[in-house]
Amino acid sequence: MLRYLTAGESHGEALMAILEGLPGGLRVDKEKIDRDLARRQAGYGRGERMRLESDKAEIVCGLYKGKTIASPVGILIRNKDFSLDTQAQILNPRPGHADLAGILKYGFEGARPVLERASARSTAAVVAVGAIGKIFLAEFAIEISSRVLNIGGKTTEKETRKAIDTAKSKGDSLGGVFELVIKGVPCGLGSYVQFDRRLNARLSYALMSIPGIKAIEFGLGFGYGYKSGSQAHDVIGYSKGKGYYRKTNNAGGIEGGISNGEDIVIRCCMKPIATLAKPLA
Template identity: 60%
Template sequence: INQELRRRQAGFGRGKRMLIENDSAQVISGIRRNVTIGSPIGVLIKNKDFKINKLADLISPRPGHADLPGLLKYGFSDARSVLERASARSTVATVAIGALCKIFLGEFKIKIYSRVISIGAETTKNGMREKIEQAIKNKDTVGGIFEIIALGVPPGLGSYVHPDKRLDGCLAQAIMSIPGVKAVEVGLGFGYAQKFGSLVHDQIFHSKREGFYRKTNNAGGIEGGISNGEDILVRACMKPIATLMKPLGSVNIRNHKETPASVQRSDICVVESAGVVAESCMAFELSRVLLEKFGNDNLSDIKAGYSAYLKRIKY
């Protein structure tokens, strides 16, 4: 768990809070001698920076943040209570539980990785770093695209029977729930709109050694809401962080006069760490659908059912 928490804090462009917080997980329930025992797993991660009662009211909401819609919805007199909960600090819990899910998936040889595809419009390592440095110099922020890949996922996870059971829908919802993510695509994604069907659908082949297989993976490993045995590939767009050191225009919520938006301690770029969070989101969803299909009382029973299923489909 702690290794994954450290990965979440890494990445060029992170803010000063990463120098304050040294996240360390304390398991308080559900695990005995490093083995889960079936009861709810409780993990405690303490914030070193928790002075919310001493902080000034936030009365100039930031464009692009939850500040204004949040205080209007819940009737707060300022946005401080909104930003504390809407903050991506909450993803610490996501990553902690995702670490446990990765251990579980590893029992079935399923591995999950992420990588940064672009920062701004830059796709090379040097170009991406220079783009972040430019944002730092200009007191700006920058977003980008990251990719999550799951290897070793068998066919048959998810379902076409009900809309809420479709695996691609579940993954999209989970990853879209990460603060700052504004778009998700599976496989070729938006690229499907630019080509004829004859050029994009993954043809099906069969051999005695491999069984059913594909030579392309435009579907991103999911067809009809069900995993098809290929690598699951998802990309997501992380918007630039909403807090700017050179703030955009806003309005004072108490006197309604135009004013610069509030400036809070913030990151410059979080695309890399967002990928780590998305790994955990994918790990949680894949664990959930795997347990749904093969049971969840005992690991040996789950493995037995899993092996029998793979034997049946000759995978």
């Protein structure tokens, strides 16, 4: 089983990740990791920090001649802005952020120690880990793709850019929805035997850990609440060439916590970021 840990603060010297559980002999292409890190920083409306940093992964352990050796892989991403000790204390916690809850939980004098760790900047380390995960999955012809479905309720590029510009001019922010599609997943991953072995539960746990994600759905998702059983469930078909298959994919590729051989389709909703130019009254 793969597992990882990350460390580092938004304005610290570096972000770090340790990925454990990879078999030996997997060739890790650092260019693929850096490509995903660059993709994380792209997109219209990104903040100043995204333009400042140019993330590159340094693999500091766990490889021999570019291949894994079954020991933990250590990844380092250096921050250009590592001004943590000179950053001012924050005494006005932001609604929608971990600021106040973190202050009260850990007894800090202000929000600076909280926001440095509870920051979207931490996702750079997770992206690097995920990029290696995609390299591993490619060995089994499993591919993951993603796309933005809407930003602030707008769906076309022209509309979303206008909505972003309008929100920015008002000192505001926007939420949105994105979709993941995982192709090539064989039938049988996950299990109904225990709650923590259900594939949809495992995927939800990972995706909901991304800062700002507030909702997740698989396949038809919340649409199930508006359908009858005869409308919602996927008819099972069979052919010699394909074997068992579903004629639709409302289940999003998972039934009873187990992959059923169809594409796994997941949608997540991200809230507007909590940093606003105008305080909430």
